[in-house]
Amino acid sequence: MPGTTRNRRRAAELCSEATGTPYRTCLNWASQEMISRTLPVPDAATADQRTTESLMVCELADGLRESEQRGGALFGFTRARPTRTGLLLGLHPATADRVLALLLPRIDERYGGLRGVPGLRLVPHGRYWALTRVQGNAVVHLAHPDAEWQPELPVHGAGLTQLWRRNRHRLHPAESARLDDRTGTGGDAGRATAQDWLNSRLLRRPRLLGLAGAAHGAANTYTHGSGQVVVEWCCGVERGDLERQLRASGLAVRPDGIREHPRDRQTFTDRVAMGGAHVTLRKAVCAYPYASAASASKAGPR
Template sequence: MSTSRNSSRLAKRIRRQTSLTQSTASRLAKQVHTYLGPPVADSPEPDQRRLEAHIAHVLASRFQDRQLNGALLGVQEARPVSGYLELTLESAMADEVLRELLPRFDEPFGGIRGVPGLRFLPADRGVVLHDALSQAHITVRRADGRAWNLPAARDGETPLWNRTRSGLSQDEREEARWWSESHPSLLDVRMRDLVMSRILRRPALVNRAAEPHGFANCYTHHSGDLVIEWCCGDTVEAFCGALLAHGFIDGLPPSDAIELTSPQSARLAGHTVILRRHTSCLYGHEPFSPRRITGYIREGYVS
């Protein structure tokens, strides 16, 4: 992508797919120096996209800035398989990924944690996470190939993941229905599902935010957005350029595709994905050095 011909071709595509000016499109295209191949295929099934989007949203909400080895959502690799998805998880985070995704009623919280209706089955060297309300599923595997430590309920929790399909709780049904419905902060459910599914299917791109220090920050405000925040490495424009070069906004209305709100922030797919970069490094000295923070994060997974 570094040649002027490739850059010009990408700039034209960005201009065609967005409401950005030609000069801005060219500026983004010139910052794309690595091409990872054709875009990862989207699932053709709405239920599959919805499940993948919900998984990405839950992991962003729960992990926030607790990543290891640059795995922003705990995911190192993603591979579409026959319309479904297979994920390779960062080894130290894998058990916690599984725990955060499986549904349980949290009494102190007063509601359900995890993905409502999600159930699991052991598979060859992995775990199949399937939706009790549809045919949607993903397979997760540990990068180190080791056995899983399956989760157990903690104090104040009632596990829901061990119920049968017919035993889906009313709370789970209501949560699943709420996720699938539009509301004032989420006007286009289909676009949300498509774009957040793409977040999960493109770890090699989204993990760029966590690459400099091994961790970054991700969080959500509501069911309709996902925020990625970092301080070093890619500029916001370079990060956006890489996403656009790999099909992240393909098929979206140009008016919603991308908005560069400042040199340090951008919005994609309306307000669905929000990118923010701090103007200076947050971890340049003790006691907040990357080495020390990584140690704290690792201890949290072990305990």
């Protein structure tokens, strides 16, 4: 049917634009009803997978600030190949080692507490590297443009204990405690679940998120204490255009099991909300050192 064909093609276009997955692959997914025009990027099917991806986003948003980002890869990834059972991410070569250093769990005695994603472990997997969890079946595969790439992995020392090295097959008590904190009950737990959905979806849409960093190669990213991601940028894509593209990719489509929250119906100038969770998109005046000179050059002589 013509309408069905148009919808499948549009779903494939949205999927490819958001993830960097080849259009023909996305079109095949649409033909198999793995994606739709409403939800053109596959969601992670399990809570464990979504939690892992969400925790990765939080660590990278706070740790990989704009001074370290390259090529608009705000979380260090240039493309994604998402499926319901896992996720393959393409590493930006300039930040690949830094990404692993931020994600792998460690005890930091200098600044206190656990850093990184609790329970995350790194294992080679054919031509990829795999980030797995000690408990559960979550997995995120990492691909580097150099097939011979070997990561420069962080080591013990200077007040750091690399738990992923010392506790290969079991959780450290600090990791268990951090994970237990996320499994409460009540409204806060519900919002945390919704935030995992949103954050996981952000990780699966690197090409769209990269629009915020396209002009300068970077953007300011950070999170609030409950995991809400904030993305701030100055030049390039307009805020409303980025929100429309993210919404078209299914970012804020409410999944089964996530209740509508009054916050979802409120009109915010800088938020995309779903199930009481949200991501903040904020565009500001350019503050880069060369901004004034560039503006003067465009204006020409007086």
